[in-house]
Amino acid sequence: MLLTLTTTHEPATDLGYLLVKHPDRVQEFDLPTGTAHVFYPEATAQRCTAALLVEVDPQRLGVGRRRAASTPESFTLGQYVNDRAYAASSLLSSALSTVFRSALRGVSRDRPELAGSAIPLSIRVPVLRCRGGADLAVRLFTPLGWTVTAAPLPLDEQHPEWGDSRYVDLCLTGTVRLADALNHLYVLLPVLDDAKHYWVAPDEIDKLLRAGAGWLADHPERALITRRYLAHRRALAGQAMARLAELRLADVPVPDDSVDGVTGPADGATPVADPRRASLAVRRREAVLAALAASGATRVVDLGCGGGALLTGLLADRRYTEVVGVDVSTQALTVAARRLRLDRLPQRQQDRVRLWQSALTYRDDRLRGYDAAVLMEVVEHLDPARLPALEDAVLGHARPGTLVVTTPNAEYNVRYEGLPAGRFRHPDHRFEWTRAEFAAWVDRVAADHGYTATISGVGDHDPELGHPTQLAVLTAVASRETTR
Numbered sequence: 220m221l222l223t224l225t226t227t228h229e230p231a232t233d234l235g236y237l238l239v240k241h242p243d244r245v246q247e248f249d250l251p252t253g254t255a256h257v258f259y260p261e262a263t264a265q266r267c268t269a270a271l272l273v274e275v276d277p278q279r280l281g282v283g284r285r286r287a288a289s290t291p292e293s294f295t296l297g298q299y300v301n302d303r304a305y306a307a308s309s310l311l312s313s314a315l316s317t318v319f320r321s322a323l324r325g326v327s328r329d330r331p332e333l334a335g336s337a338i339p340l341s342i343r344v345p346v347l348r349c350r351g352g353a354d355l356a357v358r359l360f361t362p363l364g365w366t367v368t369a370a371p372l373p374l375d376e377q378h379p380e381w382g383d384s385r386y387v388d389l390c391l392t393g394t395v396r397l398a399d400a401l402n403h404l405y406v407l408l409p410v411l412d413d414a415k416h417y418w419v420a421p422d423e424i425d426k427l428l429r430a431g432a433g434w435l436a437d438h439p440e441r442a443l444i445t446r447r448y449l450a451h452r453r454a455l456a457g458q459a460m461a462r463l464a465e466l467r468l469a470d471v472p473v474p475d476d477s478v479d480g481v482t483g484p485a486d487g488a489t490p491v492a493d494p495r496r497a498s499l500a501v502r503r504r505e506a507v508l509a510a511l512a513a514s515g516a517t518r519v520v521d522l523g524c525g526g527g528a529l530l531t532g533l534l535a536d537r538r539y540t541e542v543v544g545v546d547v548s549t550q551a552l553t554v555a556a557r558r559l560r561l562d563r564l565p566q567r568q569q570d571r572v573r574l575w576q577s578a579l580t581y582r583d584d585r586l587r588g589y590d591a592a593v594l595m596e597v598v599e600h601l602d603p604a605r606l607p608a609l610e611d612a613v614l615g616h617a618r619p620g621t622l623v624v625t626t627p628n629a630e631y632n633v634r635y636e637g638l639p640a641g642r643f644r645h646p647d648h649r650f651e652w653t654r655a656e657f658a659a660w661v662d663r664v665a666a667d668h669g670y671t672a673t674i675s676g677v678g679d680h681d682p683e684l685g686h687p688t689q690l691a692v693l694t695a696v697a698s699r700e701t702t703r
């Protein structure tokens with residue numbers, strides 16, 4: 220199976236730097252299912268093409284499958300006689316992620332600026348298995364900025380009357396960041412193939428959301444993409460769609476005040492038309508922003524900022540002169556930087572933002588002295604045994620003037636259809652507190668560290684169960700502050 224990638228961005232041979240594969244060499248990579256070769260059929264300053272050729276070893280495929288499942292099919296001839304070696308499929312997608320790993324992440328040591336820029340690209344996959352027909356390929360790639368041609372291949376060239384096969388010759392052209400292009404392919408090739416046979420582990424959701432960062436949440440075909448990518452596993456697809464919906468609603472464009480000033484409300488308020496219809500994620504973010512505004516803070520740090528949902532809101536509001544996002548995960552910080560379009564912000568805006576990698580269970584001097592800090596949906600991701608370390612690092616050492624904390628209300632979970640009793644809302648949660656448990660924690664840490672606290676909630680209130688999200692605002696007691 221073959222994929223070629225051409226650019227005319229001059230000097231076109233810079234493609235070699237972006238892919239970290241030298242245009243003058245032919246390179247080979249060993250894959251679990253065969254061998255990948257990378258070579259350049261053309262490499263001039265005006266036009267450069269990289270080719271990825273994957274040779275599948277049907278025997279290795281067969282062995283893997285037989286071990287994976289001893290279903291009757293795994294002993295049939297289909298195991299040895301199939302299209303896997305010739306047609307692009309999910310195997311090409313895994314080869315892409317192995318061979319072009321750093322390009323896929325948008326990282327380039329030698330050409331960092333180019334890696335962040337949209338460049339003219341054309342991509343060709345001459346034989347792609349396309350379940351659902353050529354139209355589907357058009358529907359999937361067009362919304363991402365590609366001009367698509369997907370020509371169905373005849374079953375047999377000698378016998379056109381036999382009609383078309385389920386394979387297409389796919390060409391994409393567009394001006395797209397290379398990393399985005401590779402991520403589109405990484406997700407959409409297996410979606411078009413729709414024949415993922417292996418067991419789909421829950422971490423496939425994270426892989427999908429990571430590769431889909433910045434484009435999947437708003438894709439008109441996101442439901443189909445999610446369903447097929449997760450091999451029609453209903454429960455996983457449901458979870459993925461819920462997380463996408465949160466991203467979609469939480470994504471607020473960052474106003475660019477260097478241009479003509481038509482950037483919405485002057486105070487940067489977030490445009491949520493009807494608060495009752497906004498998702499819980501949006502209402503939570505609004506509530507945190509309101510608490511911060513009420514505190515009078517201007518220098519704010521978002522602890523465990525994740526993909527930057529709150530940072531976009533903070534940055535959009537000019538009262539905040541300094542906005543810091545902190546997370547232990549570089550992956551999360553990369554997504555946040557992308558969502559904030561950090562590389563494209565005018566210098567004045569860039570100077571207001573910082574993204575730092577730090578673990579909240581260790582004291583970090585950089586975090587000291589901020590007016591306010593936020594722990595939005597973070598504490599429940601920590602092992603309970605590590606909470607005292609976080610309390611010390613945040614309230615004992617960083618000591619923000621105000622600390623806003625949100626966390627799920629475990630009592631409310633019975634209201635979530637499809638969430639079995641005793642299950643958490645997110646697979647990475649280590650615990651979820653009842654209202655009494657949260658209140659006890661807030662009262663204790665406030666007393667231990669010289670803060671006063673108020674507790675409220677976010678989302679539709681249930682008279683028996685409370686709010687879906689719990690929210691606490693801790694305020695430093697001034698006298699304590701001055702004695703330190």
Ligand code: SAH
Nearest residue numbers: 523524525528546547548578579595596600
């Ligand atoms: N506040 C964000 C993200 C919540 S998810 C939002 O509401 O959208 C929890 C985040 O906390 C993740 O991004 C995770 O990487 C981060 N996190 C978990 N443990 C952490 C730790 N010990 N130090 C720093 N960040 C941590």
